[in-house]
Amino acid sequence: MTLKLYDLCGSNADVRFSPFCWRSKMALKHKGLDFDAVPWRFTDKDAIAFSGQGRVPVLVDTAHDDKTVSDSWSIATYLDEAYPDRPMLMKDEAARAAAKTIQAWTDGLLFVPLRPIAVKRVWDLLDPNDQTYFRETREAALKQPLEEVSSEAAIADGYKKLGQTLRTIEPTLTDHAFLGGAEPFYGDYVVFGTLMWAHAILPNHSLDADTASAAWFERMLDLYGGYARNAPRAAA
Numbered sequence: 001m002t003l004k005l006y007d008l009c010g011s012n013a014d015v016r017f018s019p020f021c022w023r024s025k026m027a028l029k030h031k032g033l034d035f036d037a038v039p040w041r042f043t044d045k046d047a048i049a050f051s052g053q054g055r056v057p058v059l060v061d062t063a064h065d066d067k068t069v070s071d072s073w074s075i076a077t078y079l080d081e082a083y084p085d086r087p088m089l090m091k092d093e094a095a096r097a098a099a100k101t102i103q104a105w106t107d108g109l110l111f112v113p114l115r116p117i118a119v120k121r122v123w124d125l126l127d128p129n130d131q132t133y134f135r136e137t138r139e140a141a142l143k144q145p146l147e148e149v150s151s152e153a154a155i156a157d158g159y160k161k162l163g164q165t166l167r168t169i170e171p172t173l174t175d176h177a178f179l180g181g182a183e184p185f186y187g188d189y190v191v192f193g194t195l196m197w198a199h200a201i202l203p204n205h206s207l208d209a210d211t212a213s214a215a216w217f218e219r220m221l222d223l224y225g226g227y228a229r230n231a232p233r234a235a236a
Helices: 019-031 045-051 072-082 093-124 128-142 152-175 186-201 212-226
Strands: 003-008 035-040 058-061 067-070
Touching: 003 019, 019 035, 019 072, 019 186, 019 212, 045 067, 058 072, 067 072, 072 093, 072 186, 093 128, 093 152, 093 186, 152 212, 186 212
Parallel strands: 003 035
Antiparallel strands: 003 058, 058 067
């Protein structure tokens, strides 16, 4: 059984940094499903035109008539529906509600301090065509040049606020190994995938030492035979 997941990369096809693709890759690992992570770049719109939209992740399930699913949340719910005999990402309605809440917190709050840390560095790692696309779209959205978004002062403030934001999950991770309790669930992959955005592109990036969040991140890196820990990272 092999599934295909279109997975964002930069000029180096081995370095994969999309927060949303990492959510889906960890979800696939959780389910114990074999998959090919196909490198995809921002301007490769034609390669995923069959999905009816222009963003990754896109999952193609070759075991179910090439069923195509885009969006990381939709992929997670699809995997539980299509493969209920494998470990569940969200075992019941309560788990789905909890994961949805974690996703809202992550997308609304955790991304904010990570943005100055990561955005300009992503641009540095792209092919020229992708650099043009990325700069135009991100600067239009952020209403600032990338160099201002990721100024030295903004990056320092981003790290400070990242630690503050992660305090929200410190009590849970102090008492439990994972956000899902004794075992990870999809909510863990949402937060972890988002933090992998910076981890994959910044070789010296780290979370505040001696925090439950940092210890949890290390445990997540080691899951599934060290799948995330062994993933290539951008060079300094």
